Amino acid sequence: MAASSMKGVRSLLLKYGSCRKALCVSLSKADLQLPVRQVCVSSSLWRKNLAAAGPQKYTEEFIKKQVEGFEIGKRHLANMMGEDPETFTQEDIDRSIAYLFPSGLFEKRARPAMKHPDQIFPKQTAVQWDADGRPFNFLFYTGKQSYYSLMHDVYEKVLAIERHQDKMRNKGLFTSDTKQVSLTGSRWLLKEELEEFLVENISDQDYMRFIQLMERLLSLPYCSLEEECARKFRRQLEVQSSKQEIPQLQHDSQGVAFSVADGRRKSAKASITLRDSGSGNITINGKNYLQYFPVLQNREQLMFPLHFVGMLGRFDIEGIVEGSGHSAQAGALRLAISQALLSFVSEGEVEKMRQAGLLTADPRIKERKKPGQEGARKKFTWKKR
Amino acid sequence: MAAGILSRVTQALRGSRLVGAAFSCHGQTFSTAAAAVQPPPALSDDTAANEKILNFPLTQPDYFRLSELFTLKDLFEARIHLGHKKGCRHRLMESYLFGSRLDMDIIDLDQTAEHLQRALNFTAHVAYRGGIILFVSRRRQFSHLVEMTARECGEYAHTRYWQGGLLTNAPVQYSPGIRLPDLVVFLSTLNNVFQPHVGIRDAAKMNIPTVGIVDSNCNPSLLTYPVPGNDDTPVAMEMYCRLFKMTINRAKDKRRQMELLKGISASV
Numbered sequence: 001m002a003a004s005s006m007k008g009v010r011s012l013l014l015k016y017g018s019c020r021k022a023l024c025v026s027l028s029k030a031d032l033q034l035p036v037r038q039v040c041v042s043s044s045l046w047r048k049n050l051a052a053a054g055p056q057k058y059t060e061e062f063i064k065k066q067v068e069g070f071e072i073g074k075r076h077l078a079n080m081m082g083e084d085p086e087t088f089t090q091e092d093i094d095r096s097i098a099y100l101f102p103s104g105l106f107e108k109r110a111r112p113a114m115k116h117p118d119q120i121f122p123k124q125t126a127v128q129w130d131a132d133g134r135p136f137n138f139l140f141y142t143g144k145q146s147y148y149s150l151m152h153d154v155y156e157k158v159l160a161i162e163r164h165q166d167k168m169r170n171k172g173l174f175t176s177d178t179k180q181v182s183l184t185g186s187r188w189l190l191k192e193e194l195e196e197f198l199v200e201n202i203s204d205q206d207y208m209r210f211i212q213l214m215e216r217l218l219s220l221p222y223c224s225l226e227e228e229c230a231r232k233f234r235r236q237l238e239v240q241s242s243k244q245e246i247p248q249l250q251h252d253s254q255g256v257a258f259s260v261a262d263g264r265r266k267s268a269k270a271s272i273t274l275r276d277s278g279s280g281n282i283t284i285n286g287k288n289y290l291q292y293f294p295v296l297q298n299r300e301q302l303m304f305p306l307h308f309v310g311m312l313g314r315f316d317i318e319g320i321v322e323g324s325g326h327s328a329q330a331g332a333l334r335l336a337i338s339q340a341l342l343s344f345v346s347e348g349e350v351e352k353m354r355q356a357g358l359l360t361a362d363p364r365i366k367e368r369k370k371p372g373q374e375g376a377r378k379k380f381t382w383k384k385r
Numbered sequence: 386m387a388a389g390i391l392s393r394v395t396q397a398l399r400g401s402r403l404v405g406a407a408f409s410c411h412g413q414t415f416s417t418a419a420a421a422v423q424p425p426p427a428l429s430d431d432t433a434a435n436e437k438i439l440n441f442p443l444t445q446p447d448y449f450r451l452s453e454l455f456t457l458k459d460l461f462e463a464r465i466h467l468g469h470k471k472g473c474r475h476r477l478m479e480s481y482l483f484g485s486r487l488d489m490d491i492i493d494l495d496q497t498a499e500h501l502q503r504a505l506n507f508t509a510h511v512a513y514r515g516g517i518i519l520f521v522s523r524r525r526q527f528s529h530l531v532e533m534t535a536r537e538c539g540e541y542a543h544t545r546y547w548q549g550g551l552l553t554n555a556p557v558q559y560s561p562g563i564r565l566p567d568l569v570v571f572l573s574t575l576n577n578v579f580q581p582h583v584g585i586r587d588a589a590k591m592n593i594p595t596v597g598i599v600d601s602n603c604n605p606s607l608l609t610y611p612v613p614g615n616d617d618t619p620v621a622m623e624m625y626c627r628l629f630k631m632t633i634n635r636a637k638d639k640r641r642q643m644e645l646l647k648g649i650s651a652s653v
Contacts, residue, residue, distance in 0.1 A: 133564030134517060138536050141519055141566065143548045143558070152532055159529070 058121050066117040073114065090116075146198040147206060151213060157226045158217050165222055179224040186234040188214065193235070244350060244359060249343040259343040263335030265362055268324035270332035274340040278316025284333065285320060298330035305338040305358050309345055335361060434651065438643045442513060449509040449635050452502060454628055457494055460501075463624040465614040466492045468601030478601050481613035490601040492613045504596045504610040505632045508568060511594075512540075512636035516567030519543055520629070521584050523576040527622045531572055534626040538633040541566065543584075547576075552587040571597035572625055573616040574608070581607075598625060 074093060078085035081096045093114050101112040128145075129135045137145040139152070168174045189197065191207040202210075217223060218230055247261045257276040262269070282289040282302060293299050306312045317337065321329045338358040342350055353359055367376035374380055442448040460466070468474075468482065468490030483493035511518060518540040522531045528544035535542030543551075550558050555565055569588045574597045576582050581604050588595045589607045597608040598616045605611040615621045 128560075129564065132515065133562075134515075135541065138539075138541050139532070139543070141541050141543050141551065142545045143551065144545075148545055152529070155529055 063117055063121060066121070070114075070117055077114070144200055144202060144206070146200050147202050147210075150198065151210065154210075154213050154217060154229070157229055158213070158220070161217070161220050161222050161225055164225065165220070168222075174221075176221055178221050181218055181223055181227050181230055183218070183234070186236050189233045189235060194233075244342065244354065246342040246350070247340060257344075259340045261336045261339035261342075263332045263337075263339060263361075265331035265335065266324045266328040266365060268321060268328040268332040270319060270321040270329065270336045272333065272336035272340050273318040274337065274344070275316040275318070276314065276344065278314065280313040280315070282317045283319065293326065293330060295326065298326055301330040301334045302337065305334060305341055305353070308353065308356060308358065309341060309349055311341075311344070315344075331362060334358070431651070434647045438640075438647060439514065442510060442639075447502075447506065449506070449513075449632065449639065451505045451509060451632055451635075454505070454631055455498075455501070455624075457498055459624070460494050460497060460614075463620045464618045465497060465621050465624070466494050467615045467618065468492050473602040475602055475604055477605055478599065478603065478613065481599075481605070482601060492601065492615070497612065497614050500610065500612045501614070501628075504612050505628060507594070507610055508570065508596060508629060509632045509636040511568045512538075512633040513640050515640070517541060517564065518568045518570060518633065519566035520570050520572060521547075521582065522572040523547075523582060524573045524616070524622075525577075526619070527572065530622060530626055534630050538630045539637070540633060547583050549583070552584070552591045552593065565591060566593060569593055569595045570629060571595060571608070572622065574599055574603045 074088055075085040077093060077096050078088040080100075081092075083092065097112055097114050103111040105111050128137065128140060135141070135145075137149060139145045139148045142148045165174065188211055191202070191204065194207060194210065195202060214230060214233060217226060223230070247259045249257055249259055251257055252275075259274050260272070261274070262271050264270070284292045289299060289302060293302070302317075303312065306315065319333055319336070321333055323329070324332075335358075338353060341353070342359075345353070350359075369375050372380075466483070468478075471485055471488045471490060474482075474490055478490075481492060481496055483491045485491065508518065520531050520535045520540065520542045522528065522544050524544075531544050532542045548558070552565060555563050569584060571582060571585065574582055574585060579602070585595060585597065585607050594609040595607070596610040597603075597605070597612065598614050599605045599608065599611045600614070600616045603616075605613070614625075
């Protein structure tokens with residue numbers, strides 16, 4: 001009974017691999033008191049369950065060794081290429097590796113590369129507790145310590161603002177028209193950016209809660225007290241130029257104004273020269289438009305921009321077009337005419353043309369054929385059996 | 386014999402600092418474990434002083450003088466005696482109730498004072514021995530208060546969504562060398578859907594002692610030190626937080642004092 005309990009205790013102790021030294025001490029003391037019987041047990045009892053260990057964690061010494069190896073390798077590479085090791089940058093490394101190990105692989109990330117270990121090994125948070133095993137952060141046991149401590153701090157700020165508000169109310173100095181934080185031209189941090197900031201994963205609901213709390217902070221009257229805190233979590237929006245580019249109005253030797261513009265539709269490319277003080281003649285690829293476009297619909301497409309602005313008989317049009325079919329060529333010419341017209345027309349008219357859809361390039365292209373089907377949409381004959 | 390070996394082994398595993406936890410979780414076997422432990426004959430003075438620091442407070446009933454912290458009148462003024470309506474009453478809480486007035490349950494403050502004294506005494510001893518204390522409460526209106534309390538006494542708080550394997554699967558979910566809390570204090574034993582908090586069951590599974598404030602609609606079983614009392618009123622919650630903070634700070638200060646005295650006497 002004693003021996004079996006001994007064996008049980010031994011296996012228990014060996015499973016807790018951490019305090020081995022202490023174990024040895026206590027075991028030897030126990031051995032003195034009990035007779036030891038050799039019992040054969042299979043090694044599967046002692047084998048560690050590797051799957052339960054979780055994803056591989058890189059220790060600090062390992063990363064340091066990798067960084068040292070990288071630096072030495074960089075110097076060797078510089079010497080090999082006959083360049084100065086001191087001023088050898090990452091671009092030089094990439095160039096040298098591409099030269100020494102040419103690869104025909106399409107996937108750029110599969111080609112040989114030599115990068116700094118910080119870019120290869122994912123960032124990990126350092127050990128989170130001290131020598132006694134006590135965690136540093138007071139919210140460690142929640143699982144998401146950075147996220148919850150951030151929420152705690154922001155809520156603290158909300159409470160501080162509300163207390164300030166109450167103080168002002170008590171003094172009778174409460175006003176609603178205080179300095180507001182301007183939010184134009186900036187956006188809240190994205191979920192990925194917040195994860196990067198906190199160095200831990202959060203869920204969509206957590207992210208929503210965070211944004212709601214920040215919005216609540218900014219809705220309070222005295223929110224200007226915590227402006228820097230709010231600014232930390234906002235990013236500038238990229239300036240979107242929605243201005244239409246109007247082609248330059250040029251004058252030829254006779255003083256006649258003309259403008260040049262391009263247009264595309266499917267794979268048809270068109271170039272148009274619009275001359276002022278004309279009589280409504282349209283020449284395409286050297287031919288009259290009646291000859292080039294026998295179909296009425298295509299000629300209507302050419303006329304539409306001029307008809308829309310009411311300048312049908314004013315201009316002479318010279319056009320070059322190539323590629324695709326007759327309808328696509330007509331569409332390309334229409335877009336080019338509309339672009340060229342912008343320099344002859346007022347701002348209000350430009351907006352009207354934009355709303356009519358004359359200035360938008362038609363994005364439709366031929367849909368690709370899919371495997372297992374006849375064409376893009378057509379399927380093979382369906383057989384019931 | 387085997388029990389003696391096992392207790393010695395658990396002691397070696399957990400380290401001398403955490404002996405308090407081993408003592409308390411086997412509530413009845415406290416004395417037997419202590420009796421089975423036979424320290425080695427050749428003791429250095431340092432170890433003797435350490436043993437004295439750890440064992441001396443256990444010999445006295447109220448070493449930290451926690452009965453000074455609150456009186457029955459304070460409990461009454463903090464409205465701790467107010468329970469829920471008769472319909473919400475839990476069967477097992479009936480022994481802790483004084484009675485019922487206009488359908489509202491009144492908790493017996495004499496029993497509450499006694500239970501609270503025991504719970505605070507135990508918390509103080511755990512804090513004295515450098516144990517990790519985790520405050521848990523799932524009530525949104527007191528979440529910030531509980532977190533501030535934990536922060537101010539240098540302990541830990543969890544007033545958020547409880548991830549399933551927090552205590553039972555900690556080495557896998559976090560890191561292999563993690564140290565679990567030595568005491569869990571529930572300032573409200575129910576979660577947001579009025580069910581018993583998962584932490585009570587998990588702590589019991591992991592042999593971690595628990596202290597819990599149980600209202601008249603809560604289940605007091607599985608808690609090591611239940612404290613019947615109101616958990617809905619802000620005054621009551623502030624009082625509990627204040628009491629726990631004062632006990633923990635007192636115990637830690639006492640420990641630092643004893644370490645300093647030991648240092649002075651050793652150098653002398």
